[in-house]
Amino acid sequence: MTFAVATLVVSVAVLLAAGRLPKGAQNWVLPIAVAAILVAMWDAACVLTGTEVFPSPLDTVLAFGELIESQRLWGDATASLFRVTWGFLLATGVGVPLGLVVGWSTRTFRALNPIIQGLRPISPIAWIPIAILWFGIGDGAGVFLIFLSSFFPITVGTMAAVRNISLVHQRSAMNFGVQGLELFRRVVLPAALPQIITSLRIALGVAWLVIVAAEMVGMETGLGYLINDARNAGSRYDLVVATMILIGLIGILLDFLIRRLERFDEVRWGYSQR
Amino acid sequence: MSVPSRSGDPKVVFEGVSKVFDKKGEPLQVLQDVDLTVAEGEFVCLLGPSGCGKSTLLNIAGGFERPTDGRVSIDGEEVTGPNPKRVFVFQEYGIFPWASVWDNVVLGVRDRSKEDRHRIVDEVIELVGLKGFERAYPMELSGGMKQRVEVARALAVSPDVIYMDEPFGALDSLTRLTLRSELLRIWNERNPTILFVTHDVDEAMQLAERVVVFSARPGRIADIVEVDMPHPRDIGSPEYGRVKNRLYELLGVTHMI
Numbered sequence: 058m059t060f061a062v063a064t065l066v067v068s069v070a071v072l073l074a075a076g077r078l079p080k081g082a083q084n085w086v087l088p089i090a091v092a093a094i095l096v097a098m099w100d101a102a103c104v105l106t107g108t109e110v111f112p113s114p115l116d117t118v119l120a121f122g123e124l125i126e127s128q129r130l131w132g133d134a135t136a137s138l139f140r141v142t143w144g145f146l147l148a149t150g151v152g153v154p155l156g157l158v159v160g161w162s163t164r165t166f167r168a169l170n171p172i173i174q175g176l177r178p179i180s181p182i183a184w185i186p187i188a189i190l191w192f193g194i195g196d197g198a199g200v201f202l203i204f205l206s207s208f209f210p211i212t213v214g215t216m217a218a219v220r221n222i223s224l225v226h227q228r229s230a231m232n233f234g235v236q237g238l239e240l241f242r243r244v245v246l247p248a249a250l251p252q253i254i255t256s257l258r259i260a261l262g263v264a265w266l267v268i269v270a271a272e273m274v275g276m277e278t279g280l281g282y283l284i285n286d287a288r289n290a291g292s293r294y295d296l297v298v299a300t301m302i303l304i305g306l307i308g309i310l311l312d313f314l315i316r317r318l319e320r321f322d323e324v325r326w327g328y329s330q331r
Numbered sequence: 332m333s334v335p336s337r338s339g340d341p342k343v344v345f346e347g348v349s350k351v352f353d354k355k356g357e358p359l360q361v362l363q364d365v366d367l368t369v370a371e372g373e374f375v376c377l378l379g380p381s382g383c384g385k386s387t388l389l390n391i392a393g394g395f396e397r398p399t400d401g402r403v404s405i406d407g408e409e410v411t412g413p414n415p416k417r418v419f420v421f422q423e424y425g426i427f428p429w430a431s432v433w434d435n436v437v438l439g440v441r442d443r444s445k446e447d448r449h450r451i452v453d454e455v456i457e458l459v460g461l462k463g464f465e466r467a468y469p470m471e472l473s474g475g476m477k478q479r480v481e482v483a484r485a486l487a488v489s490p491d492v493i494y495m496d497e498p499f500g501a502l503d504s505l506t507r508l509t510l511r512s513e514l515l516r517i518w519n520e521r522n523p524t525i526l527f528v529t530h531d532v533d534e535a536m537q538l539a540e541r542v543v544v545f546s547a548r549p550g551r552i553a554d555i556v557e558v559d560m561p562h563p564r565d566i567g568s569p570e571y572g573r574v575k576n577r578l579y580e581l582l583g584v585t586h587m588i
């Protein structure tokens with residue numbers, strides 16, 4: 058309790074004094090101070106309520122150590138990441154070319170857009186029974202579900218990006234005789250790329266949400282399964298919370314990695330202006 | 332009203348060009364019966380109020396739109412689509428923001444031999460004063476430099492006709508003046524036929540050999556005014572003032588405030 062109070066006092070003091078720090082340092086100091094306050098309040102709440110089930114911050118750290126030691130963490134995290142990676146890559150490989158073609162050709166758009174829009178609102182979670190029916194319990198079903206959940210944002214985002222290509226750029230291409238495949242390579246794809254990358258980013262975020270839910274419902278490995286398993290095997294809420302935090306951290310890491318795509322010279326124009 | 336060309340052979344010929352757009356089901360007549368002959372190597376400005384159909388006329392000449400009536404021909408051949416020998420310089424930036432200056436300029440000559448490509452691109456980049464910026468991206472350039480890239484991209488294909496649709500409209504007035512005089516220098520050096528759209532009387536006066544004045548919608552040619560003054564033009568001369576008054580009069584606006 059004294060620890061919680063001390064942390065709280067120090068963090069609030071830091072927050073109040075942070076205005077004097079340079080901007081760059083504030084970007085780090087402010088969120089860390091807020092996080093410290095939240096952890097202190099969490100700790101205080103555990104002490105004040107005298108809970109037997111809900112873990113304190115310290116319990117959570119210890120649980121984290123236990124997970125690492127038992128080697129389960131590594132296996133479950135890679136299982137989740139494996140499904141997300143392959144499902145996402147497959148969805149990108151299919152969704153981007155499809156989106157380019159459907160976005161560019163008005164007739165294909167008319168034919169396919171209503172169907173895509175009709176399938177899109179179906180939650181990937183609703184597909185779980187069918188995924189298991191087709192692929193059994195395991196990676197296949199996971200990859201399939203992630204494929205589905207990434208495919209729609211990627212395809213729809215790419216389609217919209219292509220349909221947004223400015224008339225001036227289309228006419229420039231026509232004027233200089235750029236057509237056919239070359240048109241896609243030189244104009245359609247690069248013009249749409251910034252918005253495609255944004256849709257990839259959204260899709261990856263969704264994929265990471267979906268895989269945890271899918272593993273909780275219909276799989277026997279992965280971080281989602283780990284959460285379920287920890288609760289079922291003796292209400293180990295310390296393991297549950299530790300896993301949740303890890304899921305959050307991996308999510309941040311994935312977003313950080315995919316955002317690096319936004320830095321290439323070929324796409325920076327799409328984010329800095331307008 | 333077929334106007335004889337001022338010098339050289341007829342290059343771009345408009346015959347009875349009309350354009351009607353469909354605006355939410357209502358027909359909108361934008362151009363009515365435009366006849367105009369532009370001579371080879373001539374610099375012509377199309378001057379008129381906003382919305383009178385100048386861009387539409389230029390787009391028809393460039394092959395991006397089809398006339399509802401009449402025809403445009405170049406060297407006696409009817410225009411049915413865009414052609415890399417006739418390049419359009421757009422009102423908004425038509426260069427590709429995802430490509431470097433060099434990659435933008437090479438667009439029109441991308442199928443030439445490597446040697447040709449380098450010779451041509453280096454030459455036109457030098458011509459528009461962008462040497463040293465080959466690897467830069469458009470977002471790193473000022474508005475004036477972007478328009479230079481666009482002009483360089485057009486010049487790379489050695490076009491015989493250049494269409495310019497208010498190309499300097501978005502620039503500050505000093506940059507505009509500089510680019511106008513550079514355009515005149517390039518025109519003197521290479522002598523393409525230039526059709527230049529503007530709504531700025533001074534711009535037309537400074538650039539054109541002939542100014543084609545349009546009436547408000549539906550766009551019709553009100554009159555064609557010769558600016559028979561050698562470059563560099565003295566914008567303080569009585570002759571300049573006289574022609575300018577005439578242009579304002581045709582546009583139906585007062586020039587004394």
Ligand SMILES: Nc1ncnc2c1ncn2[C@@H]1O[C@H](COP(=O)(O)OP(=O)(O)O)[C@@H](O)[C@H]1O
Nearest residue numbers: 352353354361380381382383384385386387388
């Ligand atoms: N594709 C189009 N469809 C319908 N109306 C159009 C289209 N293009 C231009 N217009 C209309 O035609 C008129 C003339 O436009 P424009 O040629 O751009 O004029 P200007 O370049 O002289 O300002 C405007 O009223 C504009 O709204």
Ligand SMILES: [Mg+2]
Nearest residue numbers: 385386422496
């Ligand atoms: Mg216009």
